[in-house]
Amino acid sequence: MKIYYVTLNSSEEADRIGRSLLEKRLAVCVNWFPITCMYRWEGQITQEPEVVLLIKTQSGYRTEIEQLIREHITYTNFIAEVTPTNVNQGFLDWLNAEVPVPSLN
Numbered sequence: 001m002k003i004y005y006v007t008l009n010s011s012e013e014a015d016r017i018g019r020s021l022l023e024k025r026l027a028v029c030v031n032w033f034p035i036t037c038m039y040r041w042e043g044q045i046t047q048e049p050e051v052v053l054l055i056k057t058q059s060g061y062r063t064e065i066e067q068l069i070r071e072h073i074t075y076t077n078f079i080a081e082v083t084p085t086n087v088n089q090g091f092l093d094w095l096n097a098e099v100p101v102p103s104l105n
Contacts, residue, residue: 001056001057001058001059001083001084001087001092001095002056002057002058002059002061002062002081002082002083003054003055003056003057003081003082003083003084004053004054004055004057004062004065004079004080004081004082005052005053005054005078005079005080005082006052006053006054006055006069006077006078006079006080007037007050007051007052007053007077007078007079008032008050008051008052008053008073008077009050009051009073009075010051011032011034011051013051013072013073014030014032014051014053015032016072017030017053017068017069017072017073018030018032018053018055020068020071020072021055021057021065021068024064024068025098025099025100026055026057026061026064026065026068026099027055027056027057027065027099028056028057028094028095028098028099029056030053030054030055030056031053031054032051032052032053032054033051033052034049034050034051035049035050035051035052036048036049036050037049037050056095057095057099058095058096058099058100058101058102059083059101059102060101060102061102062081065079066079
């Protein structure tokens with residue numbers, strides 16, 4: 001199992017990306033929430049609203065997920081892959097029933 005932590009500019013982007021991931025069976029569940037982002041850019045400190053999208057999926061879909069995100073946004077964002085060490089069995093059963101394990105071909 002993998003969780004992807006993705007930063008976006010708006011809830012609307014998270015909704016479109018999340019829905020597309022679910023329709024293509026690249027995720028079993030997505031969550032998003034607003035945050036505040038502060039960063040250095042071209043010598044200046046900038047602060048602005050941002051949205052975090054969490055994507056819960058099988059291992060092996062990173063390339064497909066990143067390609068799908070690029071279909072919806074063109075700016076540089078953050079995508080991190082997280083590997084949970086302990087997940088409840090009921091959730092794993094749901095994940096395995098809804099999202100196929102990618103083939104190794």
